[in-house]
Amino acid sequence: MEISDFFITPIYLAIFYIIAFAVRSSVTNQFTKPYFIPALTLKFIGAISLGLIYQFYYNGGDTFNYYRHATIIHEAFGKSFSTGFQLLLDNGSGNTPETAPYVARMFWHQTNSTEFLVSRIAAFFGLLCFNTYTVIALFFAIVSFSGVWAMFIAFAKIRPHVYKQLGWTMFYVPSMFFWGSGLLKDSLCLGALGWLFYAMYRGIIQRQALIKCLTIGALAVYALLSIKVYILLCFLPAALVWIFNETNDRIKSKLLRLVARPLFLSVGAIVAFYAATNLTKGDDKYDMDKIGERSKITADYLYQQSMKQEGAGYSLGELDGSLGSMVKLAPQAIGTAIYRPFIWEAHNPVMFLSALEAGFFLLFTLRIFWRTGLFRTFGVIGSNPILLLCFVFALVFAASVGITSSNFGTLVRYKIPMIPFYLGGLYILQDMATRQAAGPVGRPAARLRPQVAA
Numbered sequence: 001m002e003i004s005d006f007f008i009t010p011i012y013l014a015i016f017y018i019i020a021f022a023v024r025s026s027v028t029n030q031f032t033k034p035y036f037i038p039a040l041t042l043k044f045i046g047a048i049s050l051g052l053i054y055q056f057y058y059n060g061g062d063t064f065n066y067y068r069h070a071t072i073i074h075e076a077f078g079k080s081f082s083t084g085f086q087l088l089l090d091n092g093s094g095n096t097p098e099t100a101p102y103v104a105r106m107f108w109h110q111t112n113s114t115e116f117l118v119s120r121i122a123a124f125f126g127l128l129c130f131n132t133y134t135v136i137a138l139f140f141a142i143v144s145f146s147g148v149w150a151m152f153i154a155f156a157k158i159r160p161h162v163y164k165q166l167g168w169t170m171f172y173v174p175s176m177f178f179w180g181s182g183l184l185k186d187s188l189c190l191g192a193l194g195w196l197f198y199a200m201y202r203g204i205i206q207r208q209a210l211i212k213c214l215t216i217g218a219l220a221v222y223a224l225l226s227i228k229v230y231i232l233l234c235f236l237p238a239a240l241v242w243i244f245n246e247t248n249d250r251i252k253s254k255l256l257r258l259v260a261r262p263l264f265l266s267v268g269a270i271v272a273f274y275a276a277t278n279l280t281k282g283d284d285k286y287d288m289d290k291i292g293e294r295s296k297i298t299a300d301y302l303y304q305q306s307m308k309q310e311g312a313g314y315s316l317g318e319l320d321g322s323l324g325s326m327v328k329l330a331p332q333a334i335g336t337a338i339y340r341p342f343i344w345e346a347h348n349p350v351m352f353l354s355a356l357e358a359g360f361f362l363l364f365t366l367r368i369f370w371r372t373g374l375f376r377t378f379g380v381i382g383s384n385p386i387l388l389l390c391f392v393f394a395l396v397f398a399a400s401v402g403i404t405s406s407n408f409g410t411l412v413r414y415k416i417p418m419i420p421f422y423l424g425g426l427y428i429l430q431d432m433a434t435r436q437a438a439g440p441v442g443r444p445a446a447r448l449r450p451q452v453a454a
Contacts, residue, residue: 005134012135013044016142027149031163032156039171040145043181047141048134050182053350062115063183067133069106069119074131076102088123092116114227118185137183144180144187147194147220148420154201155424158386161435165427170420174357179413186413189228193235193417196220200239205246231417234400238393245385312347312408314340326403333402334395337415338362338422341408354412361423368426372433380432381425387432390425394418 017037024036054061076099077084083098093111095103108115122136129135152170156163171177180190195216203213224232314336316329339362346352369377381387397418405411 002133004130005132008130008132009048009134009138012129012132012138016040016044016138027153031160032153032167035152035167035171036149039149039167039177040142042171042177043141043145044138046177046179046181047137047183047187050178050184051134051137057350062185063137064133065108066115066119066122066183067136069108069116070122070126070136071131072102072105073120073123074126077127088120090116090120114185117226118188121188122183133183137181140183140187141181144191147191147198148176148180149194150198151194151420154198155420155428157206158201159428159431162427162431165431166424169423169427173419173423174353175412175416176419180416184413185227186416189224189231190417192220192223192227193231194420196224196235197239200243204243230400231397234397235393238389238396241392242385242389245388312341312345312351313406314345314408315406316403326399329403330399333400334398335402337398337402337405337411337418338394339365340411345408351408351412354408364423364426368430368433372429376433377429380429380436384428384432387425387429390421390428394422394425398422 020037020040024033028036051063054063073084073087076087080098083102086094086096086099087102090099090109091111092109092113103109106116106119108119110116122140123131125136125139126132128139148170152166155166155170159166176190180186199213199217199220202208203210203217221232224235316332316336318325339358341351341355341358343352343355343359346355372380381391398415401411401414401418405414
């Protein structure tokens with residue numbers, strides 16, 4: 001950060017708030033309106049705070065490496081618009097005489113490098129704000145907020161009774177507005193995942209605005225494919241189960257529903273397997289034939305680095321590079337990703353806050369099981385499509401990041417896409433279990449549920 005950030009940032013903040021107040025009425029109603037500006041403000045606070053912590057606490061990191069590459073592209077625009085434009089559109093494979101001096105300074109300039117892609121996105125936003133780090137971070141926060149808001153709207157329409165709890169889950173969980181707001185991959189991916197969920201719900205489940213939802217969904221899929229494809233790989237199977245169950249529930253004939261359910265699930269499994277094996281085919285990191293080996297390499301590297309630096313590493317056991325060993329470690333990885341670090345595992349203030357958050361997840365989960373009962377809880381989940389989506393995605397995603405991280409510092413960032421689904425699922429589960437227990441007494445309340453704006 002530089003002195004110019006302190007002068008330019010307030011101007012752009014004022015512009016962003018003017019735009020936010022102008023569009024608020026078109027994306028909210030009387031129930032969701034109170035969350036819009038406070039949630040956006042938390043995103044802005046998170047984006048700026050993340051930059052300050054990386055600069056003054058961690059003394060550098062990915063966020064400033066992205067900015068460094070964006071600055072080089074910005075310099076190219078200053079010398080020649082055509083050269084800068086070449087770098088902005090370069091996927092890491094191009095190197096012309098004009099771009100060579102700039103490429104030589106970029107350690108992330110590699111073919112299909114996700115880091116270089118994020119740097120190019122940052123450079124694009126930099127063209128709109130004199131390449132000011134803080135304002136670029138605010139642009140990333142806006143992208144993230146737009147997707148999370150869309151996710152909130154979709155969830156609130158699915159279960160209006162708990163829109164307040166869902167609002168807290170989407171916007172006020174510290175990890176969501178801190179790690180999911182700044183100049184990082186996580187902000188873009190969180191926004192893309194939110195928009196994908198919204199597009200699927202409105203376009204496929206509600207069957208509204210099909211062209212608009214198809215466009216939004218395609219852009220979101222492209223973003224996830226380009227930046228963090230494993231998020232898409234974890235989300236697609238759960239989303240397909242959700243869609244097929246919702247479709248099956250609309251069939252009036254019980255016999256036809258009974259026949260259609262296994263058919264839908266079989267088709268979904270085939271589609272999910274095809275996507276998992278073909279979307280990543282040839283990818284050095286996520287090819288299904290190499291994923292076990294790459295997971296071991298990544299986990300070992302992060303563990304060694306963490307032990308050298310702040311000692312925030314963890315080990316789940318032997319990972320030999322095979323898919324079998326990953327499956328064996330999955331239960332422990334799920335518990336680690338959702339409920340750790342524990343308080344006594346926190347070695348710095350940032351990790352301590354993460355431990356408090358993870359402790360809340362654990363206590364809230366135990367509270368649900370205690371009040372609802374183990375078998376009844378699984379029964380409610382199994383009978384509701386949205387709950388299946390939430391928990392299948394959350395558990396599969398938690399297993400994947402828990403196995404590959406081996407470092408609580410990176411795990412806190414990696415796991416944020418599953419937080420709104422896991423916590424949102426718990427709140428919906430609690431509401432459904434309570435209403436089922438109330439029986440006929442609880443039914444009239446359903447007619448009074450708020451209608452949330454699309």
